[in-house]
Amino acid sequence: QNATGAHLIMNEHIIVALLATKGLEDFLQNSLTGLARVGVDPRIVHVARPDNAAHTLDPIIRGAGAAVHSFVEFGHVSPGAMPERYVDYGTEPFIAINWHKVRYIRWLLDQYRHVVYADLDVGWLADPLWYLDAIGKVFPLAFQTEAVRRFPPVLCWGFVSAKSSRTTLQLLERMLRDYDKRPPNAAPVDEQQTLTEMIARDPE
DSSP states (O other): OOTTSOOOOOEEEEEEEEEOOTTOHHHHHHHHHHHHHTTOOGGGEEEEEOGGGHHHHHHHHHHHTOEEEEGGGTSOOOTTOSOSSOOOTTSHHHHHHHHHHHHHHHHHTTTEEEEEEEOTTOOOSSOOHHHHHHHHTTOSEEEEEOSOSOSSOOEEEEEEEEEOOHHHHHHHHHHHHHHHTSOTTSOOOOHHHHHHHHHHHOOO
């Protein structure tokens, strides 16, 4: 069952999830080309995009043989809320898009046993899926880490391997619940900082 109680068929194979918004057409094309170059089957690649980017992104996605998903499939999107161009790192629109990423991963995990999410600036030098599949048999979550001299390390949501386990789903749901109940005038906090603070409060 998914979070709404509806019964879904669980697909056992690993998938690659990407997310793109308007203004990222070249980044998306490069990412899809890189995946194809290292031998990742485009049929297991899934790309989410807001509806305002459909006319520019869908031809790229479908041309690569990947699956396309609208943001409305996994969450509410207010009209006019999505950017019309590339947005800078750390800005409020950028942070909002990152939370759509968390919802997207959570939604996919209702349907696929193993999701590997990658930002569009990840360079594909080789196919890592066999390795992440092996890691997933032991650890339900694996993250890229930031190049920061600290412990615990700063976990980066730009490259994440997530198995559909109780641990993974509880973490994502807790993060989304905390984000959704924030005060309307609260300063935006991204998913990376949210997880860092959660780990600091409870390393277990």
